[in-house]
Structures are given as C-alpha cells and as structure tokens.
Amino acid sequence: MTASAGYPFLDEMVAAANQAPVFAPHAFFNADGDCVEFIASDESYYAERVDSRLTVYYGQESGQPVGSLIKGIKSILERLNEACPGFCIEVEDGKVHLSHLFTAAMWIENDGKVPTRAVVYRKLRKIAEADNVEVELPQLARC
C-alpha cells in the first residue's frame, strides 16, 4: 500500500490496526455524547437514524445491522428509575446487559406508529444477547 498523500492520519491508523487485538463485539458509554455505542462486527458501516434515540449501523457489504448508537442515556435511566425501580436489580457493579437497554429504549420510544422500529430494536437486542454484551454505566452504580 502506498502512503496517502495528505492523509497521514489514515496511514497511521492502518499501521496501528495491524497490531490490534482480534475483534470482539463490544459496547461502551460515551459520557461526552451521553450515548452508548455498540459495535457487533468489524465490518465497515454507515449510519441511519431510526428514531430520536436510535441510530443503526449497517454493514457496507452485508447491509445488515452491525451496531448502533443509543442517544440520551441519562434520560433513559432517569425514566427507568422512576417507572421501574426494580431495574436496578439488573445492574451489577455498574454494568448492565445491552439487551436490557435496547428493551428500555424501545419501550420509551414506541408510539405504535412505526412498527418497523420495533423490528430493528428486536434485531439489535438479539445480536447483543447472542454476544452477551454488557456496558458499563457509571451512573447506575448509584442504584
């Protein structure tokens, strides 16, 4: 591969990636963006917003969901704590199964007007369940 004139950052990224560990599905809480990002595959993706909270990442080759971004995590947790205080039981050491977050966001956003939304949420939840993905949410440690 030749160096990309004007794109040294990209060349550095390619070089560093050769030493990267083997990919595993993961999710993380981004405090700056108040969002949880889920990366289920190492396939390159494009993003498509589904509703006010969920953006789905679709594989550039497969066209299938390969990740997502859930926005407004603080308000989801606040609503959950008000509506279902028992949710805290699902939190262990500040970690929660990502599938629970998909369920919570789906319930909050569901207005019954766009049935395909629920299909997307369920699909992502299934992927997160299959990979047993957890996410660390420091705020939940207060539960």
Next chain:
Amino acid sequence: MVPALKTPVAIFQGLRWDHPEIDEDDWFCYVAKPQFAYDYKRHQRRSAWADQVLTIFVTSEWVVYNWCWTKCAPEDSKLPINFQTRFANRKL
C-alpha cells in the same frame, strides 16, 4: 478524520433528535466528502463510498464524540440525508 475537520464541505449547528430532552443546540456536525475511507475488516485504505458523506459530531466543548458514514441527500450529494430536519442551522 483530521483533514475532514480542517476542510469540511458543510458545518451544521444544533443537533435535532425530535426530543427536547436530548436535542443539543450548541453541538456541531462537520460534513466531509473525503477521497478515502478505512476498511475496518481488512485494515486497509479504500476509496470512499460514492453515495455517502462522512459526518463528524462535536460537542460545545469541542470534543469529537462520534463519526460515521451517512447516506447522501438525494438533492445534494455533499450533504447527509435529511439534513433539513436533523440540524438547526447551517454555518458553512
């Protein structure tokens, strides 16, 4: 991503999520149309996807918190789809 931030084709201010509690009035979205993209699976540089733009999201404290490829608007291939409703103002 760095060249994209230095030479964007558009900058939007105010991220609209149709949800007052998570709308971000002072945040920015930088839009770029780079020549190259990164192939995560093969760890290789490749040509950018012709029907997509790179969107980079920046908080009011200038933290880049997310970036991703997004389908182009049908009416303008340099802008992201639904740009009219996703952002409050166009700054560039």
